[in-house]
Amino acid sequence: MCTRYISPEAGDIERHWHVGARSPVRWAHDVFPNYEAPFIRSVDGERELVVGQWSLIPWFAKERKLKYPTSNARGEELAQKASYKHPWARGQRCIIPAESFFEPCWETGKHIPWRFRRADGTPWGLAGLWNAWTDPATEEIVQSFTMLTINADAHALMRRMHRPDPKRSPDMQDKRSVVPIAPADVETWLSAPMGPAATLMRLAEAEAFDGAPAAAG
Numbered sequence: 001m002c003t004r005y006i007s008p009e010a011g012d013i014e015r016h017w018h019v020g021a022r023s024p025v026r027w028a029h030d031v032f033p034n035y036e037a038p039f040i041r042s043v044d045g046e047r048e049l050v051v052g053q054w055s056l057i058p059w060f061a062k063e064r065k066l067k068y069p070t071s072n073a074r075g076e077e078l079a080q081k082a083s084y085k086h087p088w089a090r091g092q093r094c095i096i097p098a099e100s101f102f103e104p105c106w107e108t109g110k111h112i113p114w115r116f117r118r119a120d121g122t123p124w125g126l127a128g129l130w131n132a133w134t135d136p137a138t139e140e141i142v143q144s145f146t147m148l149t150i151n152a153d154a155h156a157l158m159r160r161m162h163r164p165d166p167k168r169s170p171d172m173q174d175k176r177s178v179v180p181i182a183p184a185d186v187e188t189w190l191s192a193p194m195g196p197a198a199t200l201m202r203l204a205e206a207e208a209f210d211g212a213p214a215a216a217g
Helices: 010-017 085-089 183-191 194-198
Strands: 036-043 046-054 072-074 093-098 100-105 112-118 124-134 141-151 176-178 209-213
Touching: 010 036, 010 046, 010 093, 036 124, 036 183, 085 124, 093 141, 093 183, 100 124, 124 176, 124 183, 183 194
Parallel strands: 046 141, 072 141
Antiparallel strands: 036 046, 036 093, 093 124, 100 112, 112 209, 124 141, 141 176
């Protein structure tokens, strides 16, 4: 589960993904769940940069503040989970730009945050789903998104992250990782039918990750 990432600057996002800004809203670049942050989606074949809440608000929510976490969504459960099945079925997929993201390593027996950048120095484009929710009290339309995760038990690097579950065997820990979308696959992820898009829910090779313990602060 990812609960912190660093968002690139607006200009870097627009240049890297060839997208113009729709919203003048600024955002905190050190992003935590429920913060406002940018995501990229496709509407009528055109990419747009939108700022929304990092914690997807499902259609049935009565209020914006939820009592359960929706910042991460398990990729294996998108078609079944009430919070995500409608955005998934409607193709409301998005790219979440990230200069880097953080995960906890417990190999020392303690929580040591690691920071992950791309080895080639470019920003990550992480797979997500978005939704537009109408506040029943104010009729405000609120944009929000969730970050997808998949099993990483077999990944040479990401299986080292997160606290081990002593009740599970080493090969059945269900360690989780975010889903990087390669630049060449962005249009497929944003606009293709569900079948081709689903094939992109996989991890990049370990060599694509530049990971190390994060500096204090």
